[in-house]
Amino acid sequence: MTETARLIIARGTAEAPGQHESFDVPFQPGQSVLDGLRWIRVNKDPTLAFRFSCISANACKECMMRIDDKVVYACLARLETREMMLAPLANKPLVRDLVTEIGPPAERL
Numbered sequence: 001m002t003e004t005a006r007l008i009i010a011r012g013t014a015e016a017p018g019q020h021e022s023f024d025v026p027f028q029p030g031q032s033v034l035d036g037l038r039w040i041r042v043n044k045d046p047t048l049a050f051r052f053s054c055i056s057a058n059a060c061k062e063c064m065m066r067i068d069d070k071v072v073y074a075c076l077a078r079l080e081t082r083e084m085m086l087a088p089l090a091n092k093p094l095v096r097d098l099v100t101e102i103g104p105p106a107e108r109l
Contacts, residue, residue, distance in 0.1 A: 003027040005079045007036055009048070010087040014094045021045075027081050034063055034074040037086075037098075049097035050074070064089060065098050 004024045011019050023044055025036040034052055041048050052075065053060040063074040066087040074086075092100035 003081045005031075005036060005081055006083045007033070007040065008083055008085050009040075009098065011048075011097050012094070013096045017094055022083075025079065027079060031079040032075050033067060033072075033077040033079055033084065033086070036079045037074060049095070049099045051099055051102075062102065064102075066090065 003026075005027045006022055006024050008020050008022045010017070011021050023036075023040045025039050037048065037050050038052075041050075050065070051062040053062045054075070061073070064071060065074055066072075066085075066089065067074070067077050068085050069087075071089065086098060088094050088098050089100045089102075092102060094100055
């Protein structure tokens with residue numbers, strides 16, 4: 001039997017936040033939370049919104065989110081065989097799901 005990780009993800013928009021959705025993700029040692037999110041988007045729910053630009057480079061900071069209430073990079077956080085709570089950054093305006101407005105106000109179009 002294959003091991004799984006359960007990602008419980010905050011879903012919604014700025015106008016309708018607050019729901020959570022649970023996804024079971026096939027687990028392989030060494031996977032990142034970002035790998036799990038990408039698997040969900042390809043195999044379960046293409047509408048899941050999250051940002052990433054690079055994988056494990058720790059340069060772009062776009063995949064920053066809260067995992068179990070700690071602010072981390074999803075590309076560096078390791079997927080684990082347990083329930084993991086994923087939420088958007090608390091101090092940034094919510095766009096949708098795990099996506100927050102990360103650009104400074106003066107740089108937004």
